[in-house]
Amino acid sequence: MASGPSLLEEELSCPVCSEIFRDPVVLRCSHCFCKACLQHWWRDKGSQECPVCRRRGSMDPPLPSLSLRNACESFLKERSQRAEAGSEVLCSLHSEKLKLFCLEDQIPVCFVCQTSKKHENHKFRPVQEAAEENKEKLRTALAPLQEKLKAFKAVKLLCDQTAEHIKSQAQHTERQIRREFEKLQQFLKDEETARITALREEEEQKSQKMKEKIEKMTEEISSLSEQIRAIEQELGAEDVSFLQKYKDTQNRAQCTLGDPEKVSGPLIDVAKHLGNLKYRVWKKMLGTVQYTPVTLDPNTAHPLLSLSEDLTSVRYSDERREVPANPERCVGWLCVLGSEGFSSGRHCWDVEVGGVAWMVGVVKESFSSKGVFILSPVGGVWGIELTSGEYRAMTSPPTHLTVKKKLQRVRVQLDWDRGEVSFSDPSDNTPLYTFKHSFTERLFPFFSTAQVTVRICPLKVSVSVK
Numbered sequence: 001m002a003s004g005p006s007l008l009e010e011e012l013s014c015p016v017c018s019e020i021f022r023d024p025v026v027l028r029c030s031h032c033f034c035k036a037c038l039q040h041w042w043r044d045k046g047s048q049e050c051p052v053c054r055r056r057g058s059m060d061p062p063l064p065s066l067s068l069r070n071a072c073e074s075f076l077k078e079r080s081q082r083a084e085a086g087s088e089v090l091c092s093l094h095s096e097k098l099k100l101f102c103l104e105d106q107i108p109v110c111f112v113c114q115t116s117k118k119h120e121n122h123k124f125r126p127v128q129e130a131a132e133e134n135k136e137k138l139r140t141a142l143a144p145l146q147e148k149l150k151a152f153k154a155v156k157l158l159c160d161q162t163a164e165h166i167k168s169q170a171q172h173t174e175r176q177i178r179r180e181f182e183k184l185q186q187f188l189k190d191e192e193t194a195r196i197t198a199l200r201e202e203e204e205q206k207s208q209k210m211k212e213k214i215e216k217m218t219e220e221i222s223s224l225s226e227q228i229r230a231i232e233q234e235l236g237a238e239d240v241s242f243l244q245k246y247k248d249t250q251n252r253a254q255c256t257l258g259d260p261e262k263v264s265g266p267l268i269d270v271a272k273h274l275g276n277l278k279y280r281v282w283k284k285m286l287g288t289v290q291y292t293p294v295t296l297d298p299n300t301a302h303p304l305l306s307l308s309e310d311l312t313s314v315r316y317s318d319e320r321r322e323v324p325a326n327p328e329r330c331v332g333w334l335c336v337l338g339s340e341g342f343s344s345g346r347h348c349w350d351v352e353v354g355g356v357a358w359m360v361g362v363v364k365e366s367f368s369s370k371g372v373f374i375l376s377p378v379g380g381v382w383g384i385e386l387t388s389g390e391y392r393a394m395t396s397p398p399t400h401l402t403v404k405k406k407l408q409r410v411r412v413q414l415d416w417d418r419g420e421v422s423f424s425d426p427s428d429n430t431p432l433y434t435f436k437h438s439f440t441e442r443l444f445p446f447f448s449t450a451q452v453t454v455r456i457c458p459l460k461v462s463v464s465v466k
């Protein structure tokens with residue numbers, strides 16, 4: 001049976017609302033009321049009389065009772081503290097306070113539980129000590145989660161930047177395609193439409209992939225953030241409450257997500273759309289066809305190198321381009337690769353060089369252009385260069401080349417099956433240098449320049465009808 005109010009509580013209660021005084025005031029008859037209750041009473045009665053003794057008051061307003069207000073505030077504070085103390089969690093078996101923490105069972109227990117058979121030979125710690133120790137463990141477990149969240153956010157930012165670059169690439173490529181097709185006659189409009197459609201399909205496909213990756217990254221970031229918030233909330237709980245949920249909290253603190261995947265690959269294949277565009281429609285426009293055996297891949301170009309619109313020449317630029325740091329891009333070496341690699345057969349292309357500093361040749365597919373690299377066959381590079389006024393084969397150490405006249409063009413011939421890469425002057429077929437090696441992987445043409453424009457020379461296209 002619930003007990004009634006105490007004498008003190010009755011003394012501190014308003015006669016009108018029967019609650020503890022709120023902003024108490026006293027009348028001349030010495031009766032006290034809540035200020036709001038008294039004003040409400042007077043409005044209802046239409047006269048200023050005491051609700052207890054019915055004595056009419058003067059026109060003076062009731063006076064606030066500071067001493068009564070202080071007594072009410074002290075009483076309410078004490079009652080709140082008693083309520084909090086009474087709500088302390090007790091042992092479900094013995095109704096005793098949970099003062100100990102069992103290290104074997106990882107649960108808070110009372111002193112009676114400590115002596116029970118269930119906890120025989122178990123080790124215990126005081127609740128406060130165990131709570132602090134386990135909180136520290138969770139804080140330690142929280143650090144990797146926070147680092148993981150930071151990593152996911154960084155990768156998501158890169159995804160956002162890559163998505164924007166894909167869109168920019170698609171727009172730029174579309175403009176280029178349109179300019180190329182404007183040079184053709186009206187009957188090539190159907191071909192133009194086909195190319196634009198292919199580009200837009202690729203853009204949609206690759207943008208969708210990046211969108212899905214961004215959405216996945218957003219979900220994982222949200223999941224990690226929620227996981228961290230939940231653990232941080234548990235860290236702020238009372239010791240006993242914290243320890244009761246410690247097992248579950250500790251399980252939630254385990255990170256099940258792997259490291260975020262690196263952003264790679266899904267850029268627009270610009271070379272597929274622009275490379276040898278006229279040649280592929282040579283049957284319709286044979287007189288204007290220009291074919292180059294190698295097309296440059298803008299996705300591999302160093303940020304300080306700029307490519308021509310038709311992807312056949314490269315030049316050095318003092319202005320660094322804003323491009324994503326995709327894995328295939330050359331950032332540790334001023335070069336650009338061809339869009340197509342060779343793993344068999346014979347291949348040949350002429351390069352217009354001139355100037356005072358350039359490199360041309362082939363590089364193996366696994367060559368790392370971002371870390372420590374060796375520009376020689378040992379590092380997977382076969383080429384020749386002009387540097388400091390000297391022509392050299394890129395061997396280790398470099399081999400000086402005897403050249404009778406300044407080179408304007410260099411012919412690169414690759415025979416993958418025979419394991420040969422040879423260089424010559426196409427103006428008079430003078431051999432320059434030949435590398436011999438047993439190739440085991442794809443080789444890509446490479447072009448490097450620090451001062452001048454290097455251009456891939458077009459080939460003449462002819463058709464014979466039998």
